[in-house]
Amino acid sequence: MNAVTFLSPVTEEIKLVEERMRAQADESHPDLRAALEHLLAAGGKRIRPTLGLLVGNMLGAPLDKLVTLGAAVELLHTATLVHDDLIDGALLRRGMATLNARWSPPATVLTGDYLFARAAILAAETDHLPLMKLFSETLAIIVNGELTQMFTSRGLISRDNYYKRIYAKTASLFEMTSRAAAMVSPSDDATIESMRDFGYQIGVAFQIVDDILDFTGDQASVGKPLGSDLHNGLATLPSIYYAEANPNDPDILSLPNGGWTNNDNMTRLVDNIRASDATKKAMLEAEQHIDRALVILDPMEPCAERDALENLAKYIVNRKV
């Protein structure tokens, strides 16, 4: 399973999305254009626009709206990453220098703001008011989630808290993309709701796998030290499973009291989690979400896009980065 198997039906269309994104800096300052070029070059597999294009094409949505939606979603995603990297002081993302590694914090704040503005312009250019509302509400969910995470005490081990966090952080935008693509197609409400749920399920799985890769991934390709979440006091699903199986582990017990600030203890805890079956249990949970997503596709008419969406869903739990 690789990216090619789900990208192939929309390879050309993704190029249109990228052109559309690039055009957002056309009237802006040359330095800002250069920054956007840099961000686009650093830019991943475009999973979100691919999801929107596949769902929309499957349901007969007009291509121009899907390209606009894809560019809006990916630009919104990029804007949140720009501010996130600034907040975290991250210097690398996907092996490339972050904007704040090259620019001053003020320029980075404003570049993120500019990308938010251009994403909102693109969303408005779909000429679809409910989509526009959904788009701004999703931005509010993402940012409120980040603020809540910032204000929540570190070291908290809570499944409820974890699910809320990954919804805000990741699943909400997948959900919005898939739902919006259906909304601009001639689909009935039941189909729109199915596609919303499809986006939600693969979005949740995507973030769970990200959190597993934080423990098991190849350090170079993840671009962060192993167990970086735990070192920052964030208990993700593997830690939660480990804590359930080992409630008296002293490192686990220390977490809510600031134990996560002790580097040696956290390195030991990361090793123990890696050696346990916690990441396997977390992966089973991610796979359950993918199974639910695949069930949603069952009643859809067979077509190249449905096959690609299946492959996209399966890729999410099989990816290595």
Place this chain on the structure above:
Amino acid sequence: MNAVTFLSPVTEEIKLVEERMRAQADESHPDLRAALEHLLAAGGKRIRPTLGLLVGNMLGAPLDKLVTLGAAVELLHTATLVHDDLIDGALLRRGMATLNARWSPPATVLTGDYLFARAAILAAETDHLPLMKLFSETLAIIVNGELTQMFTSRGLISRDNYYKRIYAKTASLFEMTSRAAAMVSPSDDATIESMRDFGYQIGVAFQIVDDILDFTGDQASVGKPLGSDLHNGLATLPSIYYAEANPNDPDILSLPNGGWTNNDNMTRLVDNIRASDATKKAMLEAEQHIDRALVILDPMEPCAERDALENLAKYIVNRKV
């Protein structure tokens, strides 16, 4: 001329705008709600929502849309101030502690982002797609203006540059507010265009007066040291008039070469500008914009709102803070 004479027709409606703004934090984290309360308490004369309400009421727009528009515009304005204060490292605004004086930079970045998101939601709640587009485009103009200012070399004395800057910084939002209020009313295109121009003219005048007050204002109520723009290498209209009259002043000549970083020289230059007729010339220019705004009101039917708009326009050049 005081604020009462233009506020009186909409005093009750401004309260609705403030309630609407306050409600934007209802579902968010308690700390974020407290931050929004703080920002609202610190919040000025609500000139932008007042402008929208007066224009809209005069033209028969529905009140609910004007309240929504007013809250969207004021929240957008607040969001830009939150990021501005962070970027400038400002600790006080209107005599009250800024958010970044009390919060960490990450929390301040995210609070600004959240306010952008809520402003976009409000704009979408007007259910008016062209308004929504205008709203996002105005945000892009404001942010691109700030970025351009950041990338432009300091000490530049250019009238063209100055007018572009104050359009992006201030006039664009006044223009958008006045135009949008007309757009949601049953007005024809010519009236909408008149109201756009009205907002533009008073917005330009507003910023020119702000820039004059930076030289002549009461330091305590302006909340910044006198001539703070020049000390930051920004030549505003009084400096431009002074430079035109005194092209060989050594402090003026030093500006493009970094002379603005010399505190003693800039203090002397500020004194010289204050002693000259440069601020008077700048005020005449602001008054010309107000005169143009008043001419636009001439053909409108006499009514309380038209009178209040006249008073608002006159207040802008007579205010002391």
